[in-house]
Amino acid sequence: IDLLIWNQAVAENPDPKRLIPYAILGFEQLKERQKLQKIERGVHNACVEELTKRLENLEERVVLKQAKLDELKNSQHKVYHRLLTVLGRYFAQTRRNYSFEPNEENLKSRIDAINAQLNGPAQLKNRLAEIASNLNVLSRAPSTIPITTTTLVDEEPLDEDLLLEIKQFLRKSQDTVDHLTQTLKKNQEDITVIQKVLTPPTTLNIYFRSETITAILWKTNDGNFQPNGTKISLSFGYVPSIALRSVPSEKASTTNLHYLS
Structure with missing residues (x-):
């Protein structure tokens, strides 16, 4: 091989770290080189197919293992729930004849105080009912009722949690009114049927x-x-x-x- 051609091939190598020049002399060597490349490509394709099959088998095994793991988790949750139920019943039986502990007394007093704040006279529940009635009046006749904004400026803005509770209470009140309206309509229909029978x-x-x-x-x-x-x-x-x-x-x-x- 001419040294000048070899040096040119080395200089024009696109990837010296992975590729090396290979000298081919004549058509027979070129044909032999093509044949070797086909054989090598077949070997690579066979390796790729084998790896693909192995990956598919591994994916199937992973799916099966995941299903088994989910089943074991469900079984664990069921056993955990049963254990908690048994422990709760056992604790309730053992603590049946005992008096309340100080922390339980404190919790009971706090719950009673919260209940009094919610359901007591002139407390949160009554205030919410009053707000709901005022909102209904304002929504029915907004143009005839004067709205003063001077008293609202000095007050603090309502908390988001309080607004959410007000919305939930108003929604429940509206559902109750709708149910009552449907009941009245049904009773009116029954009365009409009874009147028709008696007429x-x-x-x-x-x-x-x-x-x-x-x-x-x-x-x-x-x-x-x-x-x-x-x-x-x-x-x-x-x-x-x-x-x-x-x-x-x-x-x-x-x-x-x-x-x-």
């Missing part, structure tokens, strides 16, 4: 049983239909359709219709 009918219905229709009417001497009147039997021949005429409610309410065999 005397205005028409006399005749039902077909066979080709002959027989009706029993109770009629008094003055012409009104009453239960204590005289029984009158009326027989009609077979009629495909009969137009029924309305009668006054005071007569229809005391009219009884029965089937006769």
Whole structure:
């Protein structure tokens, strides 16, 4: 190989740390070099496929192990919960005949104080109800009620937690009002149905049983239909359709219709 060509190949090497010049003389050496490259590429592809299969197997094993780990965690949580339940019952049985400890007394007194602050007269709950009523009044008639802002300037702004509690209380109050409204509507519907049942009918219905229709009417001497009147039997021949005429409610309410065999 010419030294000048070799030096030029060394100088033009794009990556000297990874690549080295390789001298090829003639077409036969070039063909042999291409054949070796194909063999090496096949070896690399086989290694890559084997590594891919190993990675897939490892991923499947990881998924199975993760599922087993989750199952063990659930079992541990169940056992932990059962253990806490048993310990709580055992502690409750052992402490049944003992008096309250000082920290328990302090906790009870604090809870009672908080309950008094919430549900006591002129406390937070009543104040929230008053604020809710004022807000409802302002929302219904905003233009007719004068709003003074001088008294609000001197007061401190409300805390975010207090505002959140106020919103929650107002939401619960609104839900209660909605439930009460629905209950009143349902009761009104029931009352309407009861009134319809108690109201005397205005028409006399005749039902077909066979080709002959027989009706029993109770009629008094003055012409009104009453239960204590005289029984009158009326027989009609077979009629495909009969137009029924309305009668006054005071007569229809005391009219009884029965089937006769």
